[in-house]
Amino acid sequence: MMNLAALVNSLRCSLLHIESRLLQTAGLERQLVPALAVSGPSILPQLDGEREPEEQQSPEQPPGLLDSILWMAAPKKRRTIEINRTRRRSDTKLIKVKNNVEPCLECGHLKQKHIMCGFCYAKVCKETSKIRQQIKAMEGCELGAPPVETVVLYEGEAPSELDKDKRIVERPRKRPAWFSY
Amino acid sequence: MLQSRLQVLGVAPQQLSCLHTSTSLETKKWERQNLKVYPPQQPDDLRRPAEIYHSRRQIKYSKDKMWYLAKLIRGMSIDQAIAQLEFNDKKGAKIMKEVLEEAQDMAVKNHNVEYKSNLYIAESNSSKGKYLKRIRFHGRGRFGVMDIVNCHYFVKLVEGPPPIIEEKTGFDQAKEYVQNLKNRTIIHSL
Numbered sequence: 001m002m003n004l005a006a007l008v009n010s011l012r013c014s015l016l017h018i019e020s021r022l023l024q025t026a027g028l029e030r031q032l033v034p035a036l037a038v039s040g041p042s043i044l045p046q047l048d049g050e051r052e053p054e055e056q057q058s059p060e061q062p063p064g065l066l067d068s069i070l071w072m073a074a075p076k077k078r079r080t081i082e083i084n085r086t087r088r089r090s091d092t093k094l095i096k097v098k099n100n101v102e103p104c105l106e107c108g109h110l111k112q113k114h115i116m117c118g119f120c121y122a123k124v125c126k127e128t129s130k131i132r133q134q135i136k137a138m139e140g141c142e143l144g145a146p147p148v149e150t151v152v153l154y155e156g157e158a159p160s161e162l163d164k165d166k167r168i169v170e171r172p173r174k175r176p177a178w179f180s181y
Numbered sequence: 182m183l184q185s186r187l188q189v190l191g192v193a194p195q196q197l198s199c200l201h202t203s204t205s206l207e208t209k210k211w212e213r214q215n216l217k218v219y220p221p222q223q224p225d226d227l228r229r230p231a232e233i234y235h236s237r238r239q240i241k242y243s244k245d246k247m248w249y250l251a252k253l254i255r256g257m258s259i260d261q262a263i264a265q266l267e268f269n270d271k272k273g274a275k276i277m278k279e280v281l282e283e284a285q286d287m288a289v290k291n292h293n294v295e296y297k298s299n300l301y302i303a304e305s306n307s308s309k310g311k312y313l314k315r316i317r318f319h320g321r322g323r324f325g326v327m328d329i330v331n332c333h334y335f336v337k338l339v340e341g342p343p344p345i346i347e348e349k350t351g352f353d354q355a356k357e358y359v360q361n362l363k364n365r366t367i368i369h370s371l
Contacts (some may be wrong), residue, residue, distance in 0.1 A: 073242075087244070089252075093249075094249060094252060094253070095249050095250065095253045095269065097253070097265060098264075098265060098268055101264045101265070101267075101268060110264050110267055110268075112268055
């Protein structure tokens, strides 16, 4: 089947070639190759009419598209489910077992060795947001932070000598165990 | 979650069939395995380990992607499986962890399992749920059919410590093969 198509294609090409040669000898086909090229603005208005048939011919026989159609890579056969499965289930594609999971010493939830425990992080986040809310209430406006350091004090704590010039944020609860001085 | 909602309404589960989109869960094969009742064992027999079948249907995830997670936890103890799924970044891992925890609760409450850690995953599978078909527009006026995928996830927990699988090397397998060939005899010979 492929030989027949190739044969037909080659016959067609040769027929087109013969046709163009005959037209050349008859003098009917216009040669669009200029004998003399002169730089400068186009003086003769007749040349504009000659340019249009040249543009019309190019989309009919684009040289790049024909070559790329013949060259395009395409699968020859359907990949069977067995071959697909061996590729999808190969050892590299399976999920590896993690061996760095251990219980957190503080709360007992599971954590990864190099990452903070999720539960402990959540509890710190909660307390931090409460402190931030209080600071926002103290400041009033958006960018109202004073140019001094801030210190957070809990119930029953007095500011020490180091905390003299700092802004004090009071939290009405017992100091959490994880929040050291 | 569904059971608590039913308790709040104070209606029996069979009357609220409108809550399920298709056939109710009791008629599905995997869930029916939980209703299997064995005859009482003789005093000499080994204790039959408890088996708990649980599933979740129509999960909005791909069955192929779910399979990788199901393959990961096959044969693990339930604690190890939950630990692995907790630190996995896939979407299906969160859903699978919920299913395992539900199954663990079911085991302790309904299936007479003494220790909730004394369970291992005997079977774990994913399958295709109902797909919705949509049009996907390609270039040059062409179109394709897009599948909106759903999957089911099935798990079977068995009471007891997880079985230890002996890893056979290629050399051992070859040796076994040669030994089998050597053990062949000619029948009805002298």
